[in-house]
Amino acid sequence: SKMTVKAVKMPCTSANVYTKVPDGGWGWTVAFAFFVVEALTYGIIKSFGVFFNDLMESFDETNSRISWIISICVFVQTFTAPLSTVLSNRFGHRLVVMAGGLLVSAGMVIASFARSVVHMYVTIGIVSGLGYCLSFLPTVTILSQYFDKRRSLVTAVASTGECFAVFSFAPAITALKEQIGWRYSMLSVGVLQLGITACGSLLRPIVIREQEEVKAQPPEESTETKYMLENEQTCTSIESIDSGVDITTSPSNVPGKTKAEPKSEEPKQHGQNPVDNNSTPPEPKTKLLDFSVMRDYSFICYAFFGLFATLGFFAPSLYIIPLSRSLGIGKDHSAYILSAMAIAEVFGRIFAGWLLNKKPIRKIYIELICVILLSVALVAFPFASGFWGLMICSVYFGFMLGTVAGTHIPLLAEDDVVGIERMSSAAGVYVFIQSLAGLAGPPLAGVLVDTTKNYSSAFYSCAAGMVLGAVFLALVRPCKTGLCHHHQQQQQQQQQGEESTAGPPPELPDDFIDMDIGKAENSGKGSDSV
Numbered sequence: 001s002k003m004t005v006k007a008v009k010m011p012c013t014s015a016n017v018y019t020k021v022p023d024g025g026w027g028w029t030v031a032f033a034f035f036v037v038e039a040l041t042y043g044i045i046k047s048f049g050v051f052f053n054d055l056m057e058s059f060d061e062t063n064s065r066i067s068w069i070i071s072i073c074v075f076v077q078t079f080t081a082p083l084s085t086v087l088s089n090r091f092g093h094r095l096v097v098m099a100g101g102l103l104v105s106a107g108m109v110i111a112s113f114a115r116s117v118v119h120m121y122v123t124i125g126i127v128s129g130l131g132y133c134l135s136f137l138p139t140v141t142i143l144s145q146y147f148d149k150r151r152s153l154v155t156a157v158a159s160t161g162e163c164f165a166v167f168s169f170a171p172a173i174t175a176l177k178e179q180i181g182w183r184y185s186m187l188s189v190g191v192l193q194l195g196i197t198a199c200g201s202l203l204r205p206i207v208i209r210e211q212e213e214v215k216a217q218p219p220e221e222s223t224e225t226k227y228m229l230e231n232e233q234t235c236t237s238i239e240s241i242d243s244g245v246d247i248t249t250s251p252s253n254v255p256g257k258t259k260a261e262p263k264s265e266e267p268k269q270h271g272q273n274p275v276d277n278n279s280t281p282p283e284p285k286t287k288l289l290d291f292s293v294m295r296d297y298s299f300i301c302y303a304f305f306g307l308f309a310t311l312g313f314f315a316p317s318l319y320i321i322p323l324s325r326s327l328g329i330g331k332d333h334s335a336y337i338l339s340a341m342a343i344a345e346v347f348g349r350i351f352a353g354w355l356l357n358k359k360p361i362r363k364i365y366i367e368l369i370c371v372i373l374l375s376v377a378l379v380a381f382p383f384a385s386g387f388w389g390l391m392i393c394s395v396y397f398g399f400m401l402g403t404v405a406g407t408h409i410p411l412l413a414e415d416d417v418v419g420i421e422r423m424s425s426a427a428g429v430y431v432f433i434q435s436l437a438g439l440a441g442p443p444l445a446g447v448l449v450d451t452t453k454n455y456s457s458a459f460y461s462c463a464a465g466m467v468l469g470a471v472f473l474a475l476v477r478p479c480k481t482g483l484c485h486h487h488q489q490q491q492q493q494q495q496q497g498e499e500s501t502a503g504p505p506p507e508l509p510d511d512f513i514d515m516d517i518g519k520a521e522n523s524g525k526g527s528d529s530v
Contacts, residue, residue, distance in 0.1 A: 043165020
């Protein structure tokens with residue numbers, strides 16, 4: 001059967017109505033928009049380090065105080081994820097992403113005129129951080145709605161935008177600073193980020209309806225034919241002026257001003273039916289933020305996985321260069337190690353998307369294997385020695401990081417976690433929980449490094465968090481269909497058993513009055529005979 005596509009015009013936007021998930025179509029445009037949004041959000045955040053030395057010299061601040069700019073930005077981005085979900089459900093993904101693009105651009109442009117690091121905390125940390133949240137999360141949510149069978153592959157490939165951005169933006173901004181200075185370079189980055197608004201305009205909403213609902217509307221020709229046949233029976237003609245009957249072929253105008261009232265009553269009744277069929281029933285109101293996901297044991301375990309796994313996402317990118325310098329590796333070679341890690345991450349994302357697209361396959365188990373291998377990579381860093389040792393560990397870590405980082409949010413749409421219907425609310429709550437680890441992770445690793453005077457402790461702490469995340473990830477599937485689900489079924493059966501024992505009163509037969517009257521008559525006759 002051919003898939004039916006119907007565009008429904010709505011105020012200020014238009015939605016694509018499909019009978020099933022298209023797995024393509026306009027979804028390819030949404031995938032391209034997500035690629036660009038990834039580049040202009042996470043790509044800029046990861047490339048912001050090129051401004052660190054300039055900000056330290058201009059504001060006469062320490063490295064730790066300057067690093068708080070990105071820390072606040074990332075925290076605001078993840079902490080306000082539920083707000084992004086509420087606004088998307090209320091106003092639509094398109095308007096929210098466009099507003100987020102304006103906030104991102106405005107924060108970066110205003111920051112180029114900042115006179116202190118505190119101004120940077122407000123402009124980039126809060127304003128742009130909120131814009132990043134409003135831009136990224138709705139884009140990945142609506143992309144998951146356009147794809148089903150290819151969801152993992154398309155999302156993974158589109159998420160490589162941030163990796164390519166790190167390659168291109170970092171050297172481009174560095175070269176631009178030498179020509180026009182860091183302030184005008186930051187201003188140029190802010191103007192470039194207006195592209196998020198353009199990408200937001202491409203996020204056309206999608207509506208999935210059953211095929212019966214699309215074909216349920218009866219054509220108007222049958223109604224018009226009915227009236228023509230009825231006119232032939234009354235010896236009248238639609239084109240006749242002398243017939244005394246004013247008839248139009250529009251069903252809405254059928255109960256018109258006719259003189260043959262007895263004949264017009266029946267058409268009135270029949271003419272109203274197509275109008276009732278064409279009128280779509282009111283759709284149920286969508287919850288702005290569905291907190292029912294917090295009662296789902298599988299989602300709770302998956303949220304704890306995201307909380308602890310986030311601890312292991314940042315360590316190598318922050319500490320790989322200091323670790324390599326402590327081992328006597330030069331500055332240029334240390335930069336090559338970081339670049340190799342980013343290249344490997346691209347291949348890891350693509351490989352994970354291709355693998356998860358295979359059937360039959362349990363995607364949650366593939367994710368678990370990747371998380372375990374990622375934990376091994378974190379443990380291997382402290383044992384590496386020399387340039388090639390760190391290079392091998394970085395490439396291995398980057399590849400495994402790509403398999404996890406590009407798939408852990410889209411996996412919320414799988415039935416093993418919450419499903420596509422509740423993904424929007426689940427993603428908001430999930431990223432909000434991640435923000436706690438994102439805020440506490442870097443300071444915790446920094447305290448361990450300052451205490452032990454050894455960068456290896458940061459990698460060990462991140463590996464411990466990743467192992468805990470793997471434990472909770474392993475519990476997601478059992479909680480969905482295993483012990484917890486069995487326990488819920490037992491409780492429901494007990495409740496049903498109690499209701500059945502109490503039971504409603506037995507229903508009386510309909511003819512119980514006749515039976516009683518018959519008994520009374522028989523007893524009366526018996527007494528007369530006596």
